[in-house]
Amino acid sequence: MLSLTSDIRTPWHRVPAGAKLLTLLAATALAFWLRTPGQAGVFLAAVWALYLPGGGRFLRQGLRLMKPVLPFVVIILGWHWFTGALAAGVVIVARIVALVSLANLVTMTTRLQDMLDRVDAALALLRLPARWRRRLALSVALVIRFTPVLVQKGAALGQAWRARSTRRPGWRLVLPFALVALDDAERVAEALRARSGGL
Numbered sequence: 001m002l003s004l005t006s007d008i009r010t011p012w013h014r015v016p017a018g019a020k021l022l023t024l025l026a027a028t029a030l031a032f033w034l035r036t037p038g039q040a041g042v043f044l045a046a047v048w049a050l051y052l053p054g055g056g057r058f059l060r061q062g063l064r065l066m067k068p069v070l071p072f073v074v075i076i077l078g079w080h081w082f083t084g085a086l087a088a089g090v091v092i093v094a095r096i097v098a099l100v101s102l103a104n105l106v107t108m109t110t111r112l113q114d115m116l117d118r119v120d121a122a123l124a125l126l127r128l129p130a131r132w133r134r135r136l137a138l139s140v141a142l143v144i145r146f147t148p149v150l151v152q153k154g155a156a157l158g159q160a161w162r163a164r165s166t167r168r169p170g171w172r173l174v175l176p177f178a179l180v181a182l183d184d185a186e187r188v189a190e191a192l193r194a195r196s197g198g199l
Helices: 015-032 037-049 051-067 067-082 084-106 112-124 131-163 170-196
Strands: none
Touching: 015 037, 015 084, 015 112, 037 051, 037 084, 051 067, 051 084, 067 084, 067 131, 112 131, 131 170
């Protein structure tokens, strides 16, 4: 559960974690400057081109990780089509898909410990105590790791509901999703205590 790193080796596995995290940060800032569907489309295509050196299996693995994003794509596009602002909706969707894809690429090609070390080194510039830095770095790394996992589990809960009922799940999934998240958090906490005795 603590590792989402792909076992399919790519050139990006050899790139330092710090460089990949800085690239992700820069790409996020750049995405908000995109104004037209053409610009957003080029940005999205450039991100997905980064998957190609890993081969077809790596690309399919990345596409599978994007499945939980599809409902949001449909909702956003549908709403903007209804309000007559489809071009704006396309830009928003392209930004979201591109940035989630890039974040997935980082997690698929970077070990958790490497990300932890880079975040800790960045926090060292703030001259925080080492114990605080490690805790903050671990928090950031776990957020990066577990966001796609929780999105996938939320989508799975939605699919399970739709298989059993014709009604929309809505708020009814809040409690089971919270329980799933708490269960995962408890398991991760136990694993961390077993490995490090706490930070």
